[in-house]
Amino acid sequence: MDENTLIRLAVHGDVTAWEPLMQQHQQAVFRLCYLLLGDPDDAEDVAQETFLRAWNHIKRFDTTRPFRPWLLSIASNLASNRRRSAGRYLAALTRAFQNEIPQANLEEKNLQSNDANELWKAVKTLNFQDQQIIYLRYFLDLSVNETAEVLEVPEGTVKSRLNRAIEKLRKIIQQDFPILFEGHEA
C-alpha cells in the first residue's frame, strides 16, 4: 500500500495504517532527535513522543503536504523542548552512577577519529537554529523544499539561513577543526 493511501486511512482512524507509516519514517525521526540531543535514550523517548503526538493530531494533517517534513517538524520542536527539560539532567546523572564500563564509550572513542563525528562536534557549537537547518539539509539530506516544510518558512528563508549557518560553520572548522578539510583548502 502506498504512503498516501496509508495516510488517508490513518486520518480516518485506522491504527493499522499507522504502524507501516512509522516504520517508514522512524529512522529519520530518530536520527534527527539523536543529532539534536546527542543521546540515544533521549532520542528514542522523543521519537516515540513524536509519533504519539502525530497520531493524536493526524486528523489535522493536510494530506496535500509531504508527510516526512511534518513528522520532522514535530520531532524538532519536541527535541528543542527536551533540551531545556528538567528531566534530562536527571537521566544523565542516573546513568553516571552505573558502574559498568559502557560500550558506548569505546564506540565513541573510535568514532572520534571519524570525520563525520568531528563535523558533528563542529556543528554542535552552533546555536540550535543553525544546527537544526544543517542537520536537516546535510545530515538527513532533505531538499531545500522539504527543509522549508519542516521549519515552516519559505524556501528563500531556508537558503539565507543556510548560508549564514554555513558561513559560521566554515569559520569554526577553519579555526578549531582544520584537520577536517585538510588538503582541500589549499
Place this chain on the structure above:
Amino acid sequence: MNDIEFENKLQAISKGLDYPSTPDISASVMKKIRPSVSHRFMPKGLIWSLTLILILLISLFAIPPVRAAILEFIQIGIVRIFPQNVEATIQPTIESAPTITPAPSMIPLLEAIIGETTLSQAQEKVDYQILLPPDFGEPDYVYVYDAAGDMTILVWMNPSQPQSVELSLHFIPESSWAITKMGPTIIELTTVNGEQAIWAVGPYPLRVYNMDEIEFTRLIEGQVLIWTEGNITYRLETNLSMEEAVEIAESLEPIP
C-alpha cells in the same frame, strides 16, 4: 574551496556519521495507542461487564479506609515514594519502562544543558545556604538549574575512577518540580539530624513531573538518601552504604 565545494564536502562527510541503530519505535508506540482503538471493536456484553467493574471500583474508592490504603505513600519534602506493594495496587506494572543505556559520562551533558558554575557563583545565585560534606572538600562540578526555583547540584568524582561519580548532592527548593519515585526495591526509613529521611534503592521507574505533566519515566538503578530541612529537600546519591550516606548528610556544613 568555494561555497559549492564546501557544501558538497559537508554533505559527503555528514553521510558518514555512525548513528546508533534505530530502536523499534513503532512497536512501542503501537502498544500505547492500540488499547484505545480496540474499544471500538469490543462486544457490548464486555463493555457492560467492564462498566460494572468500574462502578465497583469507584464504590471501593468511596470507602475511606480502602482509599487511604490505596493512596498511601511516603512523602519527604517534594519527593513522594510509593512502596512496591502499594504501587502494585494503584498502578499496573510499567511494561515499557525503558532500560538504561549507560552513557560515557553525565558531565558533558550536564554542561550542555545547564552550564557549569562555581561554588561562589552558585551561592550568590541561590537564596539558601549551600552545604558541603567536609570530608569530601569542594565538589568537582557545580550546577545551578532553574527548576521553578534554583536547584543546586554538586558532584564529586571518584578520584580513582575519574569517569565515575562518587557522590552527588541536590538542593531542591520547595517550589521545584515534584519528583515521584514509584516502587523502589528497598525503602528504609532513617533519620538525618533527627528528621525523618528515606533511603531508597532501585531499580524503580522514576517519573519527573513539571507543571503537572509527566515529563518522562526512566528506570533508575541507584541508592538515594532523601531528607528535608526547612524549605529544602536534599537528595544525596551515592554508591556508599546508608550509614555512610547518613553520616555525610549529618556532617554537612556551610561553605567555609
